[in-house]
Amino acid sequence: xxxxxxxxxxxxxxxxxxxxxxxxxxxxxxxxxxxxxxxxxxxxxxxxxxxxxxxxxxxxxxxxxxxxxxxxxxxxxxxxxxxxxxxxxxxxxxxxxxxxxxxxxxxxxxxxxxxxxxxxxxxxxxxxxxxxxxxxxxxxxxxxxxxxxxxxxxxxxxxxxxxxxxxxxxxxxxxxxxxxxxxxxxxxxxxxxxxxxxxxxxxxxxxxxxxxxxxxxxxxxxxxxxxxxxxxxxxxxxxxxxxxxxxxxxxxxxxxxxxxxxxxxxxxxxxxxxxxxxxxxxxxxxxxxxxxxxxxxxxxxxxxxxxxxxxxxxxxxxxxxxxxxxxxxxxxxxxxxxxxxxxxxxxxxxxxxxxxxxxxxxxxxxxxxxxxxxxxxxxxxxxxxxxxxxxxxxxxxxxxxxxxxxxxxxxxxxxxxxxxxxxxxxxxxxxxxxxxxxxxxxxxxxxxxxxxxxxxxxxxxxxxxxxxxxxxxxxxxxxxxxxxxxxxxxxxxxxxxxxxxxxxxxxxxxxxxxxxxxxxxxxxxxxxxxxxxxxxxxxxxxxxxxxxxxxxxxxxx
Numbered sequence: 001x002x003x004x005x006x007x008x009x010x011x012x013x014x015x016x017x018x019x020x021x022x023x024x025x026x027x028x029x030x031x032x033x034x035x036x037x038x039x040x041x042x043x044x045x046x047x048x049x050x051x052x053x054x055x056x057x058x059x060x061x062x063x064x065x066x067x068x069x070x071x072x073x074x075x076x077x078x079x080x081x082x083x084x085x086x087x088x089x090x091x092x093x094x095x096x097x098x099x100x101x102x103x104x105x106x107x108x109x110x111x112x113x114x115x116x117x118x119x120x121x122x123x124x125x126x127x128x129x130x131x132x133x134x135x136x137x138x139x140x141x142x143x144x145x146x147x148x149x150x151x152x153x154x155x156x157x158x159x160x161x162x163x164x165x166x167x168x169x170x171x172x173x174x175x176x177x178x179x180x181x182x183x184x185x186x187x188x189x190x191x192x193x194x195x196x197x198x199x200x201x202x203x204x205x206x207x208x209x210x211x212x213x214x215x216x217x218x219x220x221x222x223x224x225x226x227x228x229x230x231x232x233x234x235x236x237x238x239x240x241x242x243x244x245x246x247x248x249x250x251x252x253x254x255x256x257x258x259x260x261x262x263x264x265x266x267x268x269x270x271x272x273x274x275x276x277x278x279x280x281x282x283x284x285x286x287x288x289x290x291x292x293x294x295x296x297x298x299x300x301x302x303x304x305x306x307x308x309x310x311x312x313x314x315x316x317x318x319x320x321x322x323x324x325x326x327x328x329x330x331x332x333x334x335x336x337x338x339x340x341x342x343x344x345x346x347x348x349x350x351x352x353x354x355x356x357x358x359x360x361x362x363x364x365x366x367x368x369x370x371x372x373x374x375x376x377x378x379x380x381x382x383x384x385x386x387x388x389x390x391x392x393x394x395x396x397x398x399x400x401x402x403x404x405x406x407x408x409x410x411x412x413x414x415x416x417x418x419x420x421x422x423x424x425x426x427x428x429x430x431x432x433x434x435x436x437x438x439x440x441x442x443x444x445x446x447x448x449x450x451x452x453x454x455x456x457x458x459x460x461x462x463x464x465x466x467x468x469x470x471x472x473x474x475x476x477x478x479x480x481x482x483x484x485x486x487x488x489x490x491x492x493x494x495x496x497x498x499x500x501x502x503x504x505x506x507x508x509x510x511x512x513x514x515x516x517x518x519x520x521x522x523x524x525x526x527x528x529x530x531x532x533x534x535x536x537x538x539x540x541x542x543x544x545x546x547x548x549x550x551x552x553x554x555x556x557x
Contacts, residue, residue: 016084017060019076020438023518024541026065026488027076028438031084034132037062038088038208040079041133045265049078054264056486057133057208058510059142059172063486065264092209097176098217099125099167103187105155109169112152112186120188121216123149124167129174129212134204135484135510138267138391139178139196141206142484142510148172153481154512156496158184160461165190167214170512171481174214176206178267179392182465184495184512196267198381198393204266242308243406244372247356249398250301255376256369257293260384260393264509270489271388274367274464274505274528278316281421282371285313285348287413292375293385295398297368299531302359302398304370306351310406311373311415313348317365317529318423321345326354347418348373365423365529373415377405389464390506424526426534429455432502432523433541437492438485439514444477451516452538456500460532464506467527469536473498476514484512490519490527492538502527502536 017030031037041057044064051071056063064079066072101121103109110120129143151172162168162183167176170185177183178195195205206212246253256279259272273279273296280290295302300319314321323341343349345368351357359368378385378395387394398404424430440448456469474494487493491503493513502519503511504527519527520541530536 016080019079021072021435021518022063022438022486022515023488023490024069024435024520025067025072026063026518027072027079028485029062029064029076029079031060031062034059035087036084037133039084039086040082041265042088043082043086044079049075051075053261054270054486056135056264056509058135058485059132059483061483061485063488065261065488091207092211093207094211094213095206096213096215097167097191097193098215099189099191100218101167101189101216103167103189105168105186106188109150109152109186109188113150115149120150123147124169124174124188125214125216129214131206131208131210131212132173133208134265134267135486136175136183136267136508137178137181137196137269138393139204139206140175140267141195141204141208141210141212143174143206143212144172145174150174152186154184154496155186158182158495158513162187163190165192165195167191171483173484179390181390181508196391243377244310244404245305245307246398246400246402246404247303247305248301249400249402250297250359251299253295253297253302253398254387254389255293255378255395255398255404256296256386257384258291259386259505260382260388263382264486267509268382268391268393269388269506269509271386271391271394271505272384273369273386275316275369275525277525278367278369278421278528279371281346281419282313282315282369283375285315285346285416285419286311286371286373287409287415288371288373288375289410292371292407293378294372294376295370295404297359297370298366300359300361300368302357302368302370304351304357304404306353306355306357307403308353308406310351311348312351312357313371314343314345314359314368315371315419315421316345316368317362318345319362319368320360321349322358322360323349323351324356324358326356344418346421348415362531364426366531367528372404372406374407374409377407388506390508424529424534426531429535429537430526430530431537431539432527433520434492434517434538435520435541437515437517439482440516442476442478442482442514443474443494443516447474447477448516450474451500452540455535455537458530458532458534458536462530462532464504466504466507467502467530467536469500469502471499474500474516482512482514484510487511487515488518490521490524491515492517492519504528 168185
């Protein structure tokens, strides 16, 4: 992240504005027009290169992620050889969306545009909108209008939770939030339209190339949520004879595997375990494949009862483990121990039928992983059993009374030997190595040094979506809005308020705030183990040889 690192850039071929590194495993390709964006996306999708994972189109860029730094370099070279003037063929459908215009930011939008509330509604409903590309979240389509009367800046500080169905404006775009998620757009209304439904043949209601008309209405249906009674949960456990039963889920426990990479073009993040090394270790210990599904839990507090004999391992955060005998002996249990046992982390152990495992509060780290021999079963969504807290794809977070099916072990698999793991020291700042972000040039050299030299505090607002950090605010060296573009796990975005956000497993696929740096892939597991109140310091890592450099000037200025 030195000044020298972003002084040069490989000269692009005609139709290509530039190529920038986006961490050590991705490149951001800048293009002169939306037509060129769609052409590149179509070519890379139709003819994927070895090691290519995701292709994320945006207004003026295409982000391509790879499985290694070497693949990222090869992809950059491949893109330079393509003809980006070849048109991309798209299909179009007219979609009408009913909207109640009572958004929290409607008055602010009216003031920014010089219109009154009615004028904003008339401008929004009085034009056709075209879905240019998808991103941010599944079902989130970036819609371009026929005029610029409603072009407004994003909020200075993004909301931590925008409700599902919120109709919003951001820059030159309009969109509908498919589900509750963070967001920095201006909210003008709400709709009941299901923007994303895996039960449909085409899950996204609005696809790139479609035309959208908004229709103002006065009323909206309500949604009733039903909760399962504790009596019903107890009955469910009593009837089951196999797998694991959840007695207490703790603060947040979810099913996780290594995620669902490859669907970012639909707005679906890879999700998966936050500490992937810990999940892999838990699976090794119980004899599973590294990608089998286990449980990820936050701050301990999980209680599981074995409905049949199981082999488990707990990794990640340092937590006390306790196994208690059955509440009531079952037939054939006479020879089984009635003593309380305390297995250790990072080693396999048996949990016999009727026994209860309690995972205590961490003494180091934040997230624990429970691997179960055979791996957890259940339905897959887009090839993964992971819970994505932002998109809602995958199983719901665990609830008391839930029964977790366990798959049969792989033939010939054996349990592993105990392993040793390392966790961040809560009393010292955890160092995360970074490489230049694709938008490092939105910040002065002095600001870059401030970013690297100070310690940042992890705030309680952090989640699986990202770490929200607090420190001396960072200031940009240029004004204006950055067009939304693809983002990667590990990206450090800086909203106008100046407090960085480090994107993690469930991060939005696209974002509109400049990325000052990207944490290298090897350090992301450490970020997953940082509780609120701990501190982080960023250190410059060496940019992989031959990756394109970040130039001083940007065409987005």
